[in-house]
Amino acid sequence: MTKSFALIGFVLAAITGCSVAVRDADHYRDDVAKVMETKNADVKACYDNILKTNKTAAGTVTVKFTVEHKTGVFKDIKTEGPADLGACVSNALTGLTLQPPDDGHMGDATYSYEFTVGEPAKS
16 A cells, blocks of 8 residues: 555634633644544554455545544544555544544545555554
């Protein structure tokens, strides 16, 4: 898997209330990307398993989700692209949390993963 976090869009909507952390848009985007990157090994392992039975599995998966402003939980995760590759991404991102949460913003994010055929990991 060639990791490609091409940021397609990132929208922030201001929410009033007590602050836990307040980030500007660039820091918010970067912090969300860092949380996502913690799951790269899981996504790659899933992809490597797919390659064991489908040696030509490849494509782009676009993932859209919301980061809840009070909890930082990644929610409403939806993927577009090859279903088996989308499942790798969706499963990996389920349960992720931005810490500390950003009480000032709720983010709607769109990221793309590019999967290209390569050597599977050795078992």
